[in-house]
Amino acid sequence: MKKLLFLLVVSTSLFSGELEELYLKGGISAVQEKIEKNLQSVEYWSDSLKNKELKYGYHDDKSRLIIVADKTAKNISVNQYEDGKLKEVKNSEIITGLMGEKLLEGDLKTPVGVYDITRRFTPPTTYYGPVAFSLSYPNLYDKLRKRTGYGIWIHGYPMEGDVRENELETKGCIAMKNDILESFEDIVQNNSAIVIISEDGKPKSSSLDIAVIFAQLFAWKDAWTKSDLDRYMSFYHNDFRRFDGMKIAEFTQMKKRVFSKNESKIIEFKNFNITPYPNIDGKNIYRVNFDEKYRAASYNFDGDKTLYVEVADNKMKILVEE
CATH class of the missing domain: 2.40.440.10 (L,D-transpeptidase catalytic domain-like)
Structure with a gap:
């Protein structure tokens, strides 16, 4: 019931009309699928963020x-x-x-x-x-x-x-x-x-960058939820390091073992802080913080998630994950 009420509130505030019709035809699962698809859209986030103050990033x-x-x-x-x-x-x-x-x-x-x-x-x-x-x-x-x-x-x-x-x-x-x-x-x-x-002027984040990060975060979450290894790993930079120093090749093999279990997962993100990260190399980097809720048969987690990501060519690549 709580899930239904949440989705109906979202539909009223974001996609009023279309989702109600979708619910009548396909039920709550069809509504959820539509919302998840919209959250993976740069166009949706660009529209949602257009009146936000984003000079130093996005901060819930x-x-x-x-x-x-x-x-x-x-x-x-x-x-x-x-x-x-x-x-x-x-x-x-x-x-x-x-x-x-x-x-x-x-x-x-x-x-x-x-x-x-x-x-x-x-x-x-x-x-x-x-x-x-x-x-x-x-x-x-x-x-x-x-x-x-x-x-x-x-x-x-x-x-x-x-x-x-x-x-x-x-x-x-x-x-x-x-x-x-x-x-x-x-x-x-x-x-x-x-x-x-x-060191070279005050950093100013791009509204397009923020939209790309949001859309790619939810696409990454979708791939994670569905245990789609190839799509999931496409969001990681070749120079990726996990918090414990694990490199991309070892991380990929570890995720392959985890995803092979094909466990049902519930993953929720909220309370975002996305901050432009100055650097001497001139890279387009952001620090991304949010609260993560993860539920699966073998592992549960509630806590803070931190990513350092690079945005290039309207793509987000994860450099560091904690």
Whole structure:
């Protein structure tokens, strides 16, 4: 009954008229098939997203702050949703570490990519200012590319001694003046926040890219549900790595064994966050987060799913899966 009510609500809001007729002719399974087909359509998602604020990606979690730092411009902005629109609530100057992509511990470079604020804390010395926020560097994408290092923070200026601003640089962190940091703290507090760090201008996602990602996610889910191995693997990049480092060939064989069981599966995705991922290589990469519900005879899962994907030629290819 719950499934029927859900599909009828969707039909009323998205495809009113057509699906009611389909239900009368083919029942609820025909309605579900039609909805699943529409969700795999780029045209459907392009139409659905046309009035959305997509400058920094698509975010179902409207309470999450989006912080954008530009290493070249030495600028940071804090953005939040207000009445469905993205509003800049803070903009200030910053200093960073060296330019270029962070590769190794001790190279003094500020990483380029997408990270989360993991905690607020008082720094161990006054050199880092009154408060600091740690970032989730290295993320899984960094780790699987053998990027090393740790302790990347957003912090303040030294609170003691003669501070010569034009001589300041960090060891890879992002730093701002202490009075600005305190107002930054007032905004961020304990809110969840995505931090996008770029080196060549602020990243802006494409509405077409977002539509392609949504359509391909649901096509990937459809192939997964039906245990269609060839179609399922077509969504993976040749350079794919799983969270444990498994490469594409081994991953394919593992999925072949799993799919050969031909188990009945229920897979549901919801609560999406799709964020453009800056990179020095000029690739069109996005970090994709969503809640996944998976039900099968041999395995159940409820939790967060993270993908790093590349979009090219209106196709999504999964680079990393966690």
